[in-house]
Amino acid sequence: VSKKIQAIYLWWHKPVIDQELLQSLPNLKVIANSGAGMDHLDLELVASFGVKMANAPHAVSSSTADTGMALLLASARRLVEGYHIAISSDMEYCEADFLGVEVTGATLGIIGMGSIGYKIALRAKAFAMNILYHNRTQRKEQEEQAVSATYCKKIDNLLQQADFVMVVVSLTPQTHKLIGKRELELMKPTATLINISRGAVVDQEALVTALQTGVIRAAALDVTYPEPLPRDHALLKLKNVIITPHLGSKTDKATYMITEEAVENILAALKGLPMPSEVLPS
Amino acid sequence: MWYHKPLINEELLQSLPNLKIVASSGVGIDHLDLNLLSSYGVKVSNTPFVVSTDTADLGMALMLASSRRLVEGYQIAVSPDTKYFPADWLGTEVSGATLGIVGMGTIGYKVAERAKAFEMKILYHNRNQRNKEEESAVGAIYCKKIDDLLQQSDFVLLSVNLTPQTQKLMGKRELELMKPTATLINISRGLVVDQDALVEALQNKVIKAAALDVTYPEPLPRDHPLLKLKNVIITPHIGSATKKTRRLMMENMIESIQMGLKGLPIPNEVL
Numbered sequence: 001v002s003k004k005i006q007a008i009y010l011w012w013h014k015p016v017i018d019q020e021l022l023q024s025l026p027n028l029k030v031i032a033n034s035g036a037g038m039d040h041l042d043l044e045l046v047a048s049f050g051v052k053m054a055n056a057p058h059a060v061s062s063s064t065a066d067t068g069m070a071l072l073l074a075s076a077r078r079l080v081e082g083y084h085i086a087i088s089s090d091m092e093y094c095e096a097d098f099l100g101v102e103v104t105g106a107t108l109g110i111i112g113m114g115s116i117g118y119k120i121a122l123r124a125k126a127f128a129m130n131i132l133y134h135n136r137t138q139r140k141e142q143e144e145q146a147v148s149a150t151y152c153k154k155i156d157n158l159l160q161q162a163d164f165v166m167v168v169v170s171l172t173p174q175t176h177k178l179i180g181k182r183e184l185e186l187m188k189p190t191a192t193l194i195n196i197s198r199g200a201v202v203d204q205e206a207l208v209t210a211l212q213t214g215v216i217r218a219a220a221l222d223v224t225y226p227e228p229l230p231r232d233h234a235l236l237k238l239k240n241v242i243i244t245p246h247l248g249s250k251t252d253k254a255t256y257m258i259t260e261e262a263v264e265n266i267l268a269a270l271k272g273l274p275m276p277s278e279v280l281p282s
Numbered sequence: 283m284w285y286h287k288p289l290i291n292e293e294l295l296q297s298l299p300n301l302k303i304v305a306s307s308g309v310g311i312d313h314l315d316l317n318l319l320s321s322y323g324v325k326v327s328n329t330p331f332v333v334s335t336d337t338a339d340l341g342m343a344l345m346l347a348s349s350r351r352l353v354e355g356y357q358i359a360v361s362p363d364t365k366y367f368p369a370d371w372l373g374t375e376v377s378g379a380t381l382g383i384v385g386m387g388t389i390g391y392k393v394a395e396r397a398k399a400f401e402m403k404i405l406y407h408n409r410n411q412r413n414k415e416e417e418s419a420v421g422a423i424y425c426k427k428i429d430d431l432l433q434q435s436d437f438v439l440l441s442v443n444l445t446p447q448t449q450k451l452m453g454k455r456e457l458e459l460m461k462p463t464a465t466l467i468n469i470s471r472g473l474v475v476d477q478d479a480l481v482e483a484l485q486n487k488v489i490k491a492a493a494l495d496v497t498y499p500e501p502l503p504r505d506h507p508l509l510k511l512k513n514v515i516i517t518p519h520i521g522s523a524t525k526k527t528r529r530l531m532m533e534n535m536i537e538s539i540q541m542g543l544k545g546l547p548i549p550n551e552v553l
Contacts, residue, residue, distance in 0.1 A: 012369050062377035066400065070346035077343050077524070079517060080356050086501065086516040087509045102524045104335035126399030127339065228364050236360045243359040245367040247350055253375040 003027055007266045009259075013040045022049045030269035032262035033279075035249060036060050036116075039171035039198060043281035053279045054265035057115060059257035060249035065119035067248050068196045071220035072164055075192050076103045080242050101163070101190065101217070104128050109162030111155065111178070112169030112197065113139055120166060121147035132158045159186040164194060171198035179203065184210040192218045196248055199225030208234045211241060222248055286313045295322045303542030305535040308522060309333050309389075311552055312444040312471060326552045327538035331388060332530045333522040337441075338392035340521050341469045344493035345381075345437050348465050348515050349374045374436070374463070374490075377401050382435030384428065384451070385442030385470065386412060393439060394420040405431045432459040437467060444471035452476065457483040465491045469521055472498030481507045484514060495521050 002024050008015070008031045015021060017031060022045070030052045033041070038055055046053055074080060077100040085098070108124045110117045113135040121131050124147075131149040133139075138151045152158040159165060165187060169175045179193070180203040187193070193216055195202055204225060210216050218240040227246055235241055249258065261277065268275045283306045288294065290304060301324050306314060309330045319326055347353060350373040358364055358371075381397045383390045386408040394404050397420075404422040406412075411424045425431040428451075432438060438460060442448045452466065453476040460466070466489060468475055477498060483489050491513040500519050508514055522531065534550060541548045 062401070063375055066346060066376050067350060069400075070343070070350050070352055073339060073343035074347055074352055077340055077517075077520060079343055079347055079515075080353060082517040082520050083353050083515055086518045089504050098518065098520060099523050099525050099528060100520065102336065102526045103339045123396075123399045126396045127342075128335075228359065228367055231362050231364070242352075242356055244350075244352060244355040245359045245364075245371070247352075247355055247373065250372050251350070251375040252372050253378070255372060 006030070006270060007032065009262050009266065010034055010041075017041055017046060019045065022046065022051065030054065030266050030275075032056075032265045034258050034262060036064075037170060037198060038279055039200075043279065047281045052269045052275060054262070054269070054275050054277050055279050056258040056261035056265075057277055059254055059261050061115040061119050063249040063251045063254040064116045064196055065123060067222055067244075068116070068120050068166055068168065068194060069123050071194050071196070071222060071242060071244065072108075072166065072192070073103060075194065075218050075220040075242055076101050076106075076164070081239065101192075103164075106130070106163040107132065107161055108164045108166060109133070109152070109158040110149070111135075111158065111165065111167045112175075113149070114168065114170070116196070117166075117168040118143070118147070120168065121149050129164075132162060134158045155183065156186055159183055160188070162191055163188065164192050167193070167195045167197045167201055169197050169201060171200055175201050177201070177203045179207070181206040181209070184215055187216050189214055190217050192216070192220065194220045196222045199223045199227065204235065208238070211235075211238050218242075220244075222246055283307060290314060290319065292318065295319070295324065303327065303539055303548070305538045305542075306552075307531050307535060310443060310471060312473075314552075316552065325542050325548055327535070327542070327548050327550045328552050329531045329534045330550060332527055332534060334388045334392055336524050336527045337389045337469055337521040338396060340495055340517070341389070341393045341439055341441065341467060342396050344467050344469070344495060344515060344517070345439065345465070346376055348467070348491050348493040349376050349379075349437070353515055354512070376437075379403070379436040380405065380434055382406070382425070382431040382438045383422070384431065384438065384440050385448075386422070387441065387443070389469070390439075390441040391416070391420070393441060394422050402437075405434060407431045428456065429459055432456055433461070435464055436461065437465050439467040440470045440474055442470050442474060444473055449473050450476045452480070454479040454483070457488055460489050462487060463490050465489065465493065468492070468494045468496055470496060472496045472500065477508070481511075484511050491515075493517075495519055 005025050006029045010033045033055045036057045104127050107130040110133040113133040132152050133149050134152045134155045178201050220242040222244045265275045303325045305327045377400050380403040383406040386406040405425050406422050407425045407428045451474050493515040495517045538548050
């Protein structure tokens with residue numbers, strides 16, 4: 001059987017692509033990933049076996065942007081806490097005390113303005129949010145104007161002004177622990193951190209400390225390191241944290257589109273044609 | 283007047299001979315007997331516009347949380363029994379879906395503005411059709427008959443005010459017209475929905491889910507079936523519950539009171 005396999009469609013990082021597997025599949029031509037992130041693959045190793053790789057960047061962008069907005073809104077308005085109060089058997093809260101923070105008109109700082117980050121900006125603009133962004137490269141003027149986004153060449157400027165900091169970068173050696181103690185301390189004490197990128201982009205220990213000591217107001221995380229977190233992890237117990245199980249692009253529509261993108265790439269690779277979303281080792 | 287307290291009835295009005303004005307927090311005035319107050323010469327004010335953006339934001343928050351199963355997801359993420367995240371666990375997409383807004387007043391319109399950015403197709407039902415510029419600014423299509431809206435929508439959002447005409451606006455008939463894959467979002471008043479019919483519809487999968495910021499009563503009795511359904515999100519009437527908006531509401535109310543006591547025209551007077 002292993003001689004027949006020409007393509008692998010990776011679903012949620014399985015199977016694990018290592019030297020052993022690659023050696024056992026001599027006719028493997030292409031690996032198509034279900035999603036945009038490629039941090040779980042050793043791109044050089046795969047390429048050294050002459051195997052092509054593809055991701056699915058377009059299918060995930062709307063649903064992941066939606067997740068980012070869902071987390072931003074849920075955190076700001078304390079939706080999960082509110083739900084527990086509404087259904088709890090001893091509902092004796094004093095309404096006047098239960099307040100969240102405003103989203104409309106607040107400042108959103110987007111770290112990583114790729115396709116997902118840009119779709120977040122499009123959505124946030126409709127909430128009349130003031131949008132700042134930090135990216136390896138500045139976007140074109142028309143793109144900036146379309147979402148009224150201001151470029152912050154230095155991440156510090158973004159962190160100091162934002163009410164909501166949304167992390168939407170891909171995980172690379174450069175973005176590993178991008179948000180650490182220093183960055184969290186630059187944020188406003190009333191600010192919220194939202195992570196829809198990868199857990200390893202945030203220094204989790206530093207985040208726990210920051211949340212416990214009021215350095216920042218709250219966090220909403222669709223991604224952690226590892227996933228799931230150990231059951232005794234401090235993040236699971238903090239009242240001002242919302243964690244979701246990597247929902248990012250988990251919708252029926254996105255799943256269908258991801259698979260379509262993967263199949264397109266696989267067929268192109270097997271025919272020796274240009275692949276729509278080939279990923280090369282940097 | 284904060285959150286419908288104190289209760290304004292004949293007894294209270296008779297015991298306060300010098301009462302000039304009742305300033306009510308929020309936009310809804312369904313809890314006040316306007317004729318009764320008028321007969322005692324007492325003026326009434328509310329805080330109509332300042333609550334609009336927060337309430338629209340909450341409508342969007344509920345729609346996103348429900349469709350992406352955020353509350354369920356949170357429970358999985360923090361549960362002591364979770365060993366891995368299930369790979370076959372999916373929500374439904376908001377982007378590109380159809381939103382039907384019932385009640386296109388200030389709040390409904392702001393919901394439309396936000397939903398447009400998610401590339402949603404927007405239908406609306408209202409007593410009156412909005413003008414062409416307003417409609418095209420948000421890409422909203424008027425449904426003169428509520429049935430048309432109900433049959434086509436993936437999300438039905440209620441943002442009407444409560445009047446005798448809108449009481450039980452959403453009943454068994456309306457719920458059955460909705461798609462079985464649709465979600466009902468209520469940010470108006472609990473009484474706009476026939477709650478018993480809603481429970482049945484949810485239990486029998488006539489509709490997929492509901493997200494309610496308002497119920498009748500508030501809070502619901504602790505043994506109410508709505509509290510137990512997995513496909514229901516309830517929040518404790520937090521539509522306008524942000525620090526900034528509450529502060530603005532109070533400022534509005536004080537202004538109305540001060541003007542009322544001076545015998546001057548009252549801002550936000552309800553007639």
